[in-house]
Amino acid sequence: MFKKILVANRGEIALRVIRTCKEMGIKSVAVYSKADEESLHVKFADEAVCIGPAASSESYLKMSNIIAAAEITNADAIHPGYGFLSENAKFSRICEEHNIKFIGASPDMIDRMGDKANAKSTMIAAGVPCVPGSEGVIETFKDCIKVAKETGYPVMLKASAGGGGKGMRAVWKEEDLQDAWESARQESLAAFGNNDMYMEKLIEEPRHIEIQVVGDSRGKACHLSERDCSIQRRHQKLTEETPSPFMTDKLREDMGAAAVKAAEYIKYEGAGTVEFLVDKHRNFYFMEMNTRIQVEHPITEQVIDFDLIREQIMVAAGIPISGKNYLPNLHSIECRINAEDPYNGFRPSPGKITVLHAPGGHGIRLDTHVYAGYSIPPNYDSMIAKLITTAQTREEAINKMRRALDEFHIEGIKTTIPFHRQLMDHPDYIAGNYTTAFMDTWKMEEPVDEE
Ligand code: MV4
Numbered sequence: 001m002f003k004k005i006l007v008a009n010r011g012e013i014a015l016r017v018i019r020t021c022k023e024m025g026i027k028s029v030a031v032y033s034k035a036d037e038e039s040l041h042v043k044f045a046d047e048a049v050c051i052g053p054a055a056s057s058e059s060y061l062k063m064s065n066i067i068a069a070a071e072i073t074n075a076d077a078i079h080p081g082y083g084f085l086s087e088n089a090k091f092s093r094i095c096e097e098h099n100i101k102f103i104g105a106s107p108d109m110i111d112r113m114g115d116k117a118n119a120k121s122t123m124i125a126a127g128v129p130c131v132p133g134s135e136g137v138i139e140t141f142k143d144c145i146k147v148a149k150e151t152g153y154p155v156m157l158k159a160s161a162g163g164g165g166k167g168m169r170a171v172w173k174e175e176d177l178q179d180a181w182e183s184a185r186q187e188s189l190a191a192f193g194n195n196d197m198y199m200e201k202l203i204e205e206p207r208h209i210e211i212q213v214v215g216d217s218r219g220k221a222c223h224l225s226e227r228d229c230s231i232q233r234r235h236q237k238l239t240e241e242t243p244s245p246f247m248t249d250k251l252r253e254d255m256g257a258a259a260v261k262a263a264e265y266i267k268y269e270g271a272g273t274v275e276f277l278v279d280k281h282r283n284f285y286f287m288e289m290n291t292r293i294q295v296e297h298p299i300t301e302q303v304i305d306f307d308l309i310r311e312q313i314m315v316a317a318g319i320p321i322s323g324k325n326y327l328p329n330l331h332s333i334e335c336r337i338n339a340e341d342p343y344n345g346f347r348p349s350p351g352k353i354t355v356l357h358a359p360g361g362h363g364i365r366l367d368t369h370v371y372a373g374y375s376i377p378p379n380y381d382s383m384i385a386k387l388i389t390t391a392q393t394r395e396e397a398i399n400k401m402r403r404a405l406d407e408f409h410i411e412g413i414k415t416t417i418p419f420h421r422q423l424m425d426h427p428d429y430i431a432g433n434y435t436t437a438f439m440d441t442w443k444m445e446e447p448v449d450e451e
Pocket residue numbers: 131156163164165166168200201202203204206207208229230232235277287288436
């Protein structure tokens with residue numbers, strides 16, 4: 001087992017990993033930028049190394065500085081968290097070359113699943129349901145017209161290097177295809193330095209339901225059931241829940257089996273997430289596979305009483321998994337609390353938290369790195385806390401979330417707490433009747449005048 005793990009991340013996920021290291025008796029090393037000197041993960045780790053100035057490119061993305069920090073602290077493993085270098089094949093390879101265990105996917109696995117067209121071809125070969133469309137990357141616009149005709153409009157053009165919606169265009173009729181093809185390729189080239197495109201039949205108003213999987217070094221995989229992540233704004237998840245209100249026992253069994261088949265086919269090691277699109281007829285289709293721990297992993301932990309970070313560390317240390325699948329016994333909801341103003345286009349609202357009262361009580365989990373007196377730096381993503389409620393039923397979990405959001409009091413910055421509080425009263429949300437199109441139509445009520 002590892003003696004010391006360097007956590008190459010910041011914020012709540014760095015704290016999350018450090019906490020599990022402590023429980024496992026593993027020493028932890030925090031890395032931090034100048035802007036994060038006062039951050040909680042620095043205070044909670046056994047050791048801390050400043051790796052550079054505020055800019056991510058000079059700190060949390062600076063591979064040489066992170067490896068140097070691991071060398072001088074004699075860390076035998078690095079946990080990358082999510083974002084930053086968590087799905088960077090070059091960093092995974094550099095860790096290998098320095099004999100430091102990367103607690104994540106191998107370089108080849110990251111490359112294979114990061115290339116979306118290639119990932120899809122692999123899943124087709126594995127017998128995992130995929131959206132009909134092109135066989136791999138489309139070479140020319142002439143081929144694009146041909147594939148669109150064969151697929152049938154509406155179609156979705158997608159960037160192979162993409163993800164999170166960048167370089168993606170829905171096309172409803174042939175006359176719009178050329179503009180979409182050119183603008184999507186331009187956007188993808190600018191964002192990823194690659195303009196390979198593939199095409200799929202457009203699935204209208206899908207749900208985004210993902211399956212958590214864990215694979216071990218023997219090639220065995222299991223699933224830990226689903227998370228419904230359909231409530232998103234501009235491809236940013238806002239709230240997630242498990243079980244999905246759209247799920248049936250049969251659908252869970254079929255999606256779980258498909259996700260395990262995918263993981264075992266590619267000999268996936270570690271914690272991963274197989275994302276599916278689910279249409280209104282409950283047909284499900286492979287979308288993408290993420291080779292990292294996800295922001296929303298806590299709701300899965302809550303309903304099966306499991307520590308996913310511990311599982312990642314055990315698998316990375318070569319310990320076989322039990323192999324059994326897990327089905328949810330409870331209901332859990334996560335609301336991502338961001339330092340953003342929901343009444344002004346969710347624009348970022350960094351600054352000093354002057355007052356903070358955290359919710360508590362039975363069934364409340366708050367994963368956060370912030371505290372009263374902490375100044376939120378403007379340099380990083382705006383998520384400051386994940387509020388998670390767990391109860392026997394969905395209704396009780398929603399009710400508990402209402403109560404927890406009412407208790408959650410933060411002054412000094414704007415947050416998305418009011419957004420989530422209104423969401424919990426929305427009839428379609430309460431009915432579980434929502435798709436990825438939910439946020440396209442819903443507008444929040446205006447703020448109540450501050451007294
Ligand atoms: C789709 C789709 C409809 N049909 N593919 C969005 C980003 C990337 N994960 C893939 N995405 C989509 N792919 C086909 N064939 C609709 C989306 C989509 C979406 C998917 C999941 C969650 C939110 C979304 C918001 C807009 C579009």
